[in-house]
Amino acid sequence: MQGAWTPDQVRDAERSVFTSTPEPVVMRRAAFAVAVHGARLLAETAGAVAGRHVVLLVGAGGNGGDALWAGVEFRRRGAGVTALLLSPDKAHPAGSAALRRAGGVLVDAAGPGADTAGVGAAAAGALERADLVVDGIVGLSARGSLRPLAAELVSRVAAPVVAVDLPSGVDPITGAVDGPAVDADLTVTFGGRKPGHVLGTGSVRSGAVVVAGIGVAEHLPEPDLFVLDAADVGAGWPVPRPQDDKYSQGVVGVAAGSATYPGAAVLATGSAVQATSGMVRYAGSAADLVRSHWPEVVATGSITDAGRVQAWAVGPGIGTGASGREVLRHALESGRPVCADADSITLLAEDPTLWDARDPDAAVVLTPHAGEFQRLAGEVGADRVAAAREVARRFDVVLLLKGNTTVVAAPDGRVLVNPSVHAWPATAGSGDVLTGLIGALLAAGIDPWLACGYAAHAHALAAELAAFGPEAGDDPVGAPIGASALLRSVPAAIRALRAS
Ligand SMILES: NC(=O)C1=CN([C@@H]2O[C@H](COP(=O)(O)OP(=O)(O)OC[C@H]3O[C@@H](n4cnc5c(N)ncnc54)[C@H](O)[C@@H]3O)[C@@H](O)[C@H]2O)[C@@H](O)CC1
Numbered sequence: 067m068q069g070a071w072t073p074d075q076v077r078d079a080e081r082s083v084f085t086s087t088p089e090p091v092v093m094r095r096a097a098f099a100v101a102v103h104g105a106r107l108l109a110e111t112a113g114a115v116a117g118r119h120v121v122l123l124v125g126a127g128g129n130g131g132d133a134l135w136a137g138v139e140f141r142r143r144g145a146g147v148t149a150l151l152l153s154p155d156k157a158h159p160a161g162s163a164a165l166r167r168a169g170g171v172l173v174d175a176a177g178p179g180a181d182t183a184g185v186g187a188a189a190a191g192a193l194e195r196a197d198l199v200v201d202g203i204v205g206l207s208a209r210g211s212l213r214p215l216a217a218e219l220v221s222r223v224a225a226p227v228v229a230v231d232l233p234s235g236v237d238p239i240t241g242a243v244d245g246p247a248v249d250a251d252l253t254v255t256f257g258g259r260k261p262g263h264v265l266g267t268g269s270v271r272s273g274a275v276v277v278a279g280i281g282v283a284e285h286l287p288e289p290d291l292f293v294l295d296a297a298d299v300g301a302g303w304p305v306p307r308p309q310d311d312k313y314s315q316g317v318v319g320v321a322a323g324s325a326t327y328p329g330a331a332v333l334a335t336g337s338a339v340q341a342t343s344g345m346v347r348y349a350g351s352a353a354d355l356v357r358s359h360w361p362e363v364v365a366t367g368s369i370t371d372a373g374r375v376q377a378w379a380v381g382p383g384i385g386t387g388a389s390g391r392e393v394l395r396h397a398l399e400s401g402r403p404v405c406a407d408a409d410s411i412t413l414l415a416e417d418p419t420l421w422d423a424r425d426p427d428a429a430v431v432l433t434p435h436a437g438e439f440q441r442l443a444g445e446v447g448a449d450r451v452a453a454a455r456e457v458a459r460r461f462d463v464v465l466l467l468k469g470n471t472t473v474v475a476a477p478d479g480r481v482l483v484n485p486s487v488h489a490w491p492a493t494a495g496s497g498d499v500l501t502g503l504i505g506a507l508l509a510a511g512i513d514p515w516l517a518c519g520y521a522a523h524a525h526a527l528a529a530e531l532a533a534f535g536p537e538a539g540d541d542p543v544g545a546p547i548g549a550s551a552l553l554r555s556v557p558a559a560i561r562a563l564r565a566s
């Protein structure tokens with residue numbers, strides 16, 4: 067499992083480092099890492115480092131300082147370096163002096179000879195001739211969207227970019243991008259990843275992320291966020307042991323679908339069938355259809371005679387009327403872990419007395435999208451992690467907030483994120499598949515917080531495998547998928563995760 071640390075956690079760790087190592091030394095370590103990895107990128111994209119032209123975008127703080135010192139290292143490797151200073155009077159003094167001594171050119175980004183957008187002639191020319199851009203506009207202390215001159219420079223970047231610490235324009239805490247932002251090929255960050263690298267579009271804007279320890283890593287506390295690797299998911303995925311039978315692996319009950327929405331029942335039971343090797347029971351008015359698609363499912367018309375299960379997956383397509391309410395109440399009263407999705411969430415929002423039916427010792431997982439979240443607890447807002455964490459605490463649930471980045475918050479404050487790789491899973495019925503996966507993992511006895519993380523990971527991978535398909539070839543191009551195709555790819559996704 068990888069971690070991500072908030073800017074405050076990183077600053078505290080840096081302060082601990084400064085008690086034994088002077089700040090300029092730490093900055094030069096950071097800059098050295100930027101130059102080493104940036105030079106590799108330059109060699110790959112421009113064929114060489116010596117004789118190539120590196121442009122530094124230099125802001126007023128420590129991030130700009132890193133860029134200036136990285137410029138010194140590029141000069142050592144024979145590259146030409148031009149630093150575009152966004153605030154010439156505030157640019158890191160020691161870094162500026164060192165780059166000048168090393169033969170770098172430092173220009174005021176705003177002039178002389180500014181064009182109508184406010185960019186000086188030398189700065190505009192340098193950007194046009196850049197083989198590599200080092201983004202040192204802003205890092206840990208970024209506030210709000212980029213200021214106009216920074217935004218204008220960023221919009222003119224055509225060369226490959228190495229971002230220092232974070233791509234400028236990405237919020238370090240939320241990963242949100244509100245205006246122009248750097249689109250990095252590579253980000254070199256220090257100590258550990260920040261939430262901005264794994265949340266929202268920040269995960270895409272960062273490109274490949276390299277973590278340089280620089281002496282800070284060993285001073286970091288428990289991470290604020292966790293990210294599961296494929297290997298974590300593969301190692302934790304339940305598979306039958308020699309002594310197992312169909313009951314010992316966990317029986318999952320699925321209560322989903324209705325005469326109006328029978329498809330939800332087929333998708334949710336189908337994913338539960340494929341997720342684990344135990345047993346799947348189905349309860350609801352789509353029993354005949356479920357049986358015809360999945361003969362291995364034990365299907366009944368009513369949840370009251372469904373038999374014993376180790377966990378319930380309840381909600382998709384059950385409706386928000388009286389019968390849906392009774393189905394949810396019955397599942398909550400069972401004393402088993404419950405994954406409550408879709409209509410279940412609406413029911414809980416409309417009738418909070420339903421919470422009284424739950425056994426406080428049995429886990430409840432809620433899997434809202436932004437609209438369902440709003441019904442339950444108001445607007446998600448820009449800080450999705452904070453929103454999920456707050457609601458998980460308030461309702462004593464594991465909350466899986468759907469979206470381009472999936473956020474899973476436990477009631478004790480732990481948060482897992484599944485960064486967005488692409489948006490192929492955004493298709494009707496996709497959530498029903500996720501519910502079945504979570505239900506099956508809960509029945510197998512997996513910790514509910516991890517069960518959500520495993521399920522989100524496998525779900526995203528199944529969508530990717532379905533979208534790219536076996537026929538996509540060497541230069542794969544995705545094609546839109548439906549939830550049925552996603553469902554069919556679940557076994558391949560689990561196989562790939564277990565192999566990693
Ligand atoms: N603290 C340390 O000792 C270390 C810091 N390091 C670097 O220093 C950075 C943090 O330095 P600082 O705390 O000085 O802050 P930053 O360099 O992140 O940003 C501060 C400056 O950016 C400007 N700024 C803020 N929001 C902006 C926006 N939206 N558009 C344009 N400009 C904006 C402000 O004028 C402010 O002066 C880290 O990200 C890292 O790159 C590294 O050298 C490692 C050691």
Ligand SMILES: [K+]
Nearest residue numbers: 201204232234
């Ligand atoms: K930056």
